[in-house]
Amino acid sequence: MDRIAAFGLSFAAICLCANAPVGDGQQDRGSMDTALSGIVEKGATAKIHTAGDGAFQPGINHVRFDAWAGKPIPAFIFVPEGVDASKAPIMVMMHGAKRGAARYLSEWVPHAQKKGVVIIAPKFSREDFRGSRRYNSGHVFTSKKDGSKRRDEEKWSFSAIEPLFDAVVKRLGSDQKQYTLYGHSAGSQFAHRFLFYKPDARVKRFIAANAGWYTMPSYRWPYPYGLKGGKAPKGTLDKALAKQVYVVLGDQDNDPDHESLRRTANANAQGAHRFARGVNFFREAKKEAEKRKIEFGWKIVVVKGIAHSNGGIAAAAINFVE
Numbered sequence: 001m002d003r004i005a006a007f008g009l010s011f012a013a014i015c016l017c018a019n020a021p022v023g024d025g026q027q028d029r030g031s032m033d034t035a036l037s038g039i040v041e042k043g044a045t046a047k048i049h050t051a052g053d054g055a056f057q058p059g060i061n062h063v064r065f066d067a068w069a070g071k072p073i074p075a076f077i078f079v080p081e082g083v084d085a086s087k088a089p090i091m092v093m094m095h096g097a098k099r100g101a102a103r104y105l106s107e108w109v110p111h112a113q114k115k116g117v118v119i120i121a122p123k124f125s126r127e128d129f130r131g132s133r134r135y136n137s138g139h140v141f142t143s144k145k146d147g148s149k150r151r152d153e154e155k156w157s158f159s160a161i162e163p164l165f166d167a168v169v170k171r172l173g174s175d176q177k178q179y180t181l182y183g184h185s186a187g188s189q190f191a192h193r194f195l196f197y198k199p200d201a202r203v204k205r206f207i208a209a210n211a212g213w214y215t216m217p218s219y220r221w222p223y224p225y226g227l228k229g230g231k232a233p234k235g236t237l238d239k240a241l242a243k244q245v246y247v248v249l250g251d252q253d254n255d256p257d258h259e260s261l262r263r264t265a266n267a268n269a270q271g272a273h274r275f276a277r278g279v280n281f282f283r284e285a286k287k288e289a290e291k292r293k294i295e296f297g298w299k300i301v302v303v304k305g306i307a308h309s310n311g312g313i314a315a316a317a318i319n320f321v322e
Helices: 003-007 101-115 157-172 186-197 236-242 274-292 310-320
Strands: 010-012 048-050 059-065 073-079 090-094 118-122 179-184 203-209 245-250 298-303
Touching (some): 059 101, 059 157, 073 101, 090 101, 179 186, 179 310, 186 203, 203 310, 236 274
Parallel strands (some): 090 118, 090 179
Antiparallel strands (some): 059 073
């Protein structure tokens, strides 16, 4: 093993993504209806079916989800073809800061089809969930201008995920009781903070890939760079350290001058770039687990040759979806 051996880290190989057919009865983006106008971003190459209240079709389905206390959100649901969807594992996918839910999902389609995984990809638009506080950090707190007050939990962005899972399970007639939560970049920030703020959620496994900066799993640093003062639920850190968490990092995601990399003093203290920050996030978690005498459930996976790419990560991360 190479340099990561010192951390006792697991290893994942990489392969390239390719677009794949997504089934019949679908609508080409070239003839997209008004329901998808302004929702599907450039780079989303797969065809999308507007499901409405009808049955999900094989491939990518678009629905409008409003069965929660926050603003309605578009959601894209991929159903693999030739698979009993009622038995298929389910993954919830969190997009990055550009809010490219459909693009992220299209990069995962060939892998999810091959493994037979249903994917739910909600879109938290910039219009309704502006900035990192409202999306990446789950909108737990009001703005500094409004006193940084803890908001009602039902209105957190985090709180859309469980009822969305329930709605898709019901629509599919699925037997699934749990799901995998995956996020890349800003979506990884959402996923790992969801771990701390929703300790009783039905997530079987977390996959946090290439986050730009972290809420460290420790009370040594002030929120949002750590849990100190973050008003997370009591006992959340102990629960988080015992859960199945995969920190997935591209070893080439190491540009200290990347245009979207946060460079505050507290962020820079976590490392010079995303790869270093991810390794330090894992190290801190392991240290806390040892200090608290908790059986540590986390793994770190280094994907060779991949930089800041959801599509590049997907080929490795699909192996951890259950």
